[in-house]
Amino acid sequence: MEIAATAAATSAATSQAQKSLTGNYETFLRLLTAQLQHQDPLEPLDATKFTEQLVSYSQVEQQIATNKNIETLISATQASAGATAVSFLGKKATTAGPASELMGGEARWTYKLPASATNIQVRVTDMNGTPVRTLTAPSAAGTHEVVWDGRDNAGNAMPAGTYRLAVAATSSQNTSIPATITGMGMISEIDMQAADPLMFIGSRKVKLSEITGFKN
Numbered sequence: 001m002e003i004a005a006t007a008a009a010t011s012a013a014t015s016q017a018q019k020s021l022t023g024n025y026e027t028f029l030r031l032l033t034a035q036l037q038h039q040d041p042l043e044p045l046d047a048t049k050f051t052e053q054l055v056s057y058s059q060v061e062q063q064i065a066t067n068k069n070i071e072t073l074i075s076a077t078q079a080s081a082g083a084t085a086v087s088f089l090g091k092k093a094t095t096a097g098p099a100s101e102l103m104g105g106e107a108r109w110t111y112k113l114p115a116s117a118t119n120i121q122v123r124v125t126d127m128n129g130t131p132v133r134t135l136t137a138p139s140a141a142g143t144h145e146v147v148w149d150g151r152d153n154a155g156n157a158m159p160a161g162t163y164r165l166a167v168a169a170t171s172s173q174n175t176s177i178p179a180t181i182t183g184m185g186m187i188s189e190i191d192m193q194a195a196d197p198l199m200f201i202g203s204r205k206v207k208l209s210e211i212t213g214f215k216n
Helices: 003-038 047-086
Strands: 092-096 099-102 107-113 119-125 131-135 142-148 161-170 180-191 198-201 204-207 211-215
Touching: 092 198, 092 204, 099 107, 107 119, 107 161, 131 142, 161 180
Parallel strands: 099 180
Antiparallel strands: 092 180, 092 211, 099 161, 107 142, 107 180, 119 131, 119 161, 180 198, 198 204
């Protein structure tokens, strides 16, 4: 469950529990007072049961206090996450997946091949999967960087926005070699209203957990 949702649920549960405990405890005291006033002198109120009831209420009070402490801890954790996210403003981040941002006439990706490929095709597509540009790229095993100049196959400049990299690699046995792709972009804005802070990379909103690293 997300931090803000957990905090809200805990706060609501704690508030309701406090109201319920207060009402029940007042009822308990009224009944106890009535019992003490009208008890049979020959069969007085069982002190053991009375003690057990008080202990039970004490345990409930302690649990509610624990819930309040957890609520405070969750709020502090959320504030810390927000402060951490703000410190990333203006930094270039790498993100898991094939999406990257075309900004200032350039987009960058990296892809990693677990083995060398005999045939490889690297293409830039728009978000609908329509091919935009076919690129020449290394086929050796390892991690490689791809830089796209923002132009399509006809030399036309493409509008700024989010694009994807598609890598199709095959071995000498014509078996597919899976490529791990990461995108890149600059963090320009932080959305603090979301349950967890979201970072704008171009037109994309990404969570901190989706960022794989930073580059100068």
